[in-house]
Amino acid sequence: MERKDFIPFEEVMDATFGKPGTPARDEYDMGVELWLVGQKIKEIREAKKLTQEDLGKLIGVQKAQISKIENGKNLTVVTIIKVFKALGVDAKIHIGGRGLSLGYELMGA
DSSP: OOOTTOOOHHHHHHHHHOSTTSHHHHHHHHHHHHHHHHHHHHHHHHHTTOOHHHHHHHHTOOHHHHHHHHTTOSOOHHHHHHHHHHHTEEEEEEEETTEEEEEEEETTO
């Protein structure tokens, strides 16, 4: 039985951010993917018992910049490489037609 008051998630996404492949939706999707990379950085940093300040010192930036990175802001490929090297992570980033994916392993693990 189909509910008439139920709106599928994809319809909500399409109405709010545009259909997949449109500039607005692509921008939204990339923002989500960058946020996920930032959250993975945070997860690894915390697992290594480093503070944001500690990680900042390792890559030569202030604590506030690490906060931005972990929230998916100001993330560039160069920044991601610096952070993963500082954290001892061997990472592979794949950028494809539907966004990016991240594979990683801790070096020496």
